Amino acid sequence: MANKTKKTIINTCSSLYTPKVLETFKNPHNYGKIKNPSGVGKVGNIVCGDVMWLYIKIAENKKGEEVIKDIKFETFGCVAAISTSSIITDLVKGKTISDALKVTKDNVIESLGGLPKVKYHCSVLAVDALVEAVYDYYLNQGRDFPKGLLERHKIIKKDKETIEKRYENWKE
């Protein structure tokens, strides 16, 4: 039995985060602004410690489908927030809008080799930022929203209000 026991390798920086999270945090991809973006998604709240801004540039591919041609982020937050921001840009860059909207928080977590449970909300934040950026794009275009987008936007907006109310308590 003894030789079957797996040796646990604890990362020298923090056993809390996977090596992939730490590597992504150390060298994040696609951070910064996009000039004249097609849409911007702003989620999170500085009071609670995580703010994510996602910029997207939409263009048509050869098949005439709308794709995310470029994507950049600006994030104020912890290791997990910066890592999930970077990963979401990698996951959706070049994808069609409809495929990009299929990315879930679990995809984000898997791509990072896992996240501590207490940091799962950072993966939600990354997906929400993308949804908000696409919503913003459609809003700017004055076009009808794809199926389900308006509903997702409304949930994000409502959650944000709930969180903001909760963090008011810290100021007391």
Place this chain on the structure above:
Amino acid sequence: MKRIYLDYAATTPVDKRVAKEMEPYFAVEFGNTMSLHSFGQTAKIALENSRQVLADMINADLNEIIFTGSATESNNLALKGVALANKNKGNHIIISSIEHPCIMESAKWLEKQGFKVTRLPVDKYGMVNPEDVKKAITDKTILVSVIHASNEIGTIQPIAEIGKICREAKVYFHTDASQSFGKEKIDVEKMNIDLLTASSHKIYGPKGAGLLYAKKGIILEPVLHGGGQENGLRGSTVNVPAIVGFAKAGEICQKEMAKESKRLSKLRNKLIKEVLKIKSSHLNGHPKNRLANNVNFSFDFVEGESLLMQLDMDGIACSTGSACSSFKLEPSHVLLATGLRPEQAHGSLRVSLGRFTTEKEINQLIKVLPKIVQKIRAISPYGK
């Protein structure tokens, strides 16, 4: 990469001299202090000698020192022990709003048992105003507890003054000296202290030992009921090696205190001066009345956990009051009590120096910190 440890307020390495002193008590003089045979009596003598050394450090009597397993336990015993044993006198307890969680949580538990708790405010430097203590005391007050030096921001409280007010009002006064014991001069007589908590692992002693000084005549209800150890106030087989180490650690600190305090203050002041050159950086805690080994900064538009981890990747270990690094995801209650907004508390960095900190290490931090802050701000949507 050589790692640099600047988190001495969290814990300290055991001094080699301390480890050497402890060594015989693991396998040779391993007796139980309650045993009457020679093994037990040798351990008992070591225990009482240790008690004397630590009592002398704070000008207390040998019989006024109760050994515990940690400062947390001492603080629990002080609050719960005094409250439960003195409820016939009153049901009101006063604490500051910047206590360590073990005081905050003990007070909260006592509230559930029907006690009333007043939490005193602090000013922007984290100082308690003794006048506020005076005003808060009622005829129902049985205990005041104010931390001697803040574990987060290093601010040192006017303990003697607060003690005097409590003495005059005939209210017990407890102070958590976990961060100051062995670093600052403490005289329980001169400072009017009735109860005091100290810890071993903050002063280069081992983990697993703490003490509570309780002035003669104070009645306490034990938290751990058992076989009569520590005058019946703390049941448990006594951890002799840890206590022997605690005493040796205390002795070394006492001997080296003046010199070490001067050395660390100089390094601390240099660090403060250089780091405050970073744009939008602030010093938390009192500019003068602070521990020689504590520095606490806030950097606007920087999140503390990111800062901590970037520093760790460069081999430097510090601490933060950011919500993201706490399991409750709430920012430091100490920083909020000093009036910082949550977003400022998120950007805090505690650097705590110690016996093995060199000027070279401080210079290394001064060199890398501005670059790291700049890198994090470059990723952030704010502060450009």
